[in-house]
Amino acid sequence: EVQLVESGGGVVRPGGSLRLSCAASGFTFDDYGMSWVRQAPGKGLEWVSGINWNGGSTGYADSVKGRFTISRDNAKNSLYLQMNSLRAEDTALYHCARGDYGDLPRYFDLWGRGTLVTVSS
Amino acid sequence: EIVLTQSPGTLSLSPGERATLSCRASQSVSSSYLAWYQQKPGQAPRLLIYGASSRATGIPDRFSGSGSGTDFTLTISRLEPEDFAVYYCQQYGSSKLTFGGGTKVEIK
Numbered sequence: 001e002v003q004l005v006e007s008g009g010g011v012v013r014p015g016g017s018l019r020l021s022c023a024a025s026g027f028t029f030d031d032y033g034m035s036w037v038r039q040a041p042g043k044g045l046e047w048v049s050g051i052n053w054n055g056g057s058t059g060y061a062d063s064v065k066g067r068f069t070i071s072r073d074n075a076k077n078s079l080y081l082q083m084n085s086l087r088a089e090d091t092a093l094y095h096c097a098r099g100d101y102g103d104l105p106r107y108f109d110l111w112g113r114g115t116l117v118t119v120s121s
Numbered sequence: 122e123i124v125l126t127q128s129p130g131t132l133s134l135s136p137g138e139r140a141t142l143s144c145r146a147s148q149s150v151s152s153s154y155l156a157w158y159q160q161k162p163g164q165a166p167r168l169l170i171y172g173a174s175s176r177a178t179g180i181p182d183r184f185s186g187s188g189s190g191t192d193f194t195l196t197i198s199r200l201e202p203e204d205f206a207v208y209y210c211q212q213y214g215s216s217k218l219t220f221g222g223g224t225k226v227e228i229k
Contacts, residue, residue: 035218045158045166045209047218059216062122095165106213107156109177111165 002026002110004096009115016086020115022079022096027110030054030074033099035108036081038092038117048094049081053102064090086119093117123148123212125221133229140197142224144210149190151214157186157195160223161206169208170195200226 008020020036035050049070050059058070069082079096093114099105124147134140144155153173158166168177170186173193183198197204205228210221 044223045211045220047211047220050218061217100171104216106154106218107168107171107211108158108166109168111167113165 004098004110004112006094006096006112006115009094009117011118011120012086013121014087014119016119017082017084018086018117020081020083020094020096020117022112024077024079024096024098027098029072029077031102033101033103033105034072034079035097035099035105036070036079037095037097037108037111038090039095039114040089040092043092046092050099050105051079052104057104059104083117086117088119091117091119122217123150123215123219125210125212125219127208127210127221127224129224130222131225131227133227134200135229136200136202138200140195140200140204140226142195142197142208142226144188144193144195144221146191146193146212149214150193150212153189153193154212154214155186155188155193156211156213157184158209158211159204159206160209166209197226202228 033052036048051070067085071080095114096112097108098110128143155173157170160166174186207223
């Protein structure tokens with residue numbers, strides 16, 4: 001089955017760190033660029049970060065640049081998001097999403113159900 | 122950053138009716154690089170339209186997209202019960218990808 005499954009969410013204090021993972025299955029992972037897209041509770045979608053097929057090119061939203069790092073391990077069919085210096089406004093459901101081709105993703109044709117990150121003291 | 126404004130915020134319609142959703146960009150979206158997604162409660166978003174008017178794989182032909190420049194439209198020709206959901210537009214004409222705030226299509 002073609003799917004993306006996120007993990008690693010939880011409750012963390014402001015200033016803390018968390019690492020999210022996304023396991024891909026059912027397709028050739030290194031054929032595609034990948035992204036993280038988040039959704040604050042009851043709110044809309046916000047693109048967070050993207051990475052091309054081999055990890056050689058990345059992009060970040062201004063809201064997370066310098067604090068978050070995206071990476072991938074094609075041997076493990078996995079995508080990661082290292083989140084440091086977390087703030088209350090980072091509280092959201094974080095979705096892993098597959099891009100339309102191998103370069104930095106443009107639009108997303110496969111999404112995971114998400115993992116919830118809550119930043120609270 | 123390109124800001125996308127979706128209207129209306131909520132659309133109340135009955136099954137069988139036509140739905141017209143608008144997405145307006147703060148500046149021109151190059152090459153009509155605009156996508157539409159559907160999201161139901163508790164589910165991940167689903168790609169409907171890319172390139173402003175191309176339907177994604179498996180999407181019924183009652184869904185259609187149109188527009189260019191700064192004004193884009195998603196039309197659902199005849200609403201089916203499973204179409205009541207939130208719809209988002211997204212531009213990929215710039216490296217900073219952005220989404221609209223969403224339009225909720227609810228049962229009248």
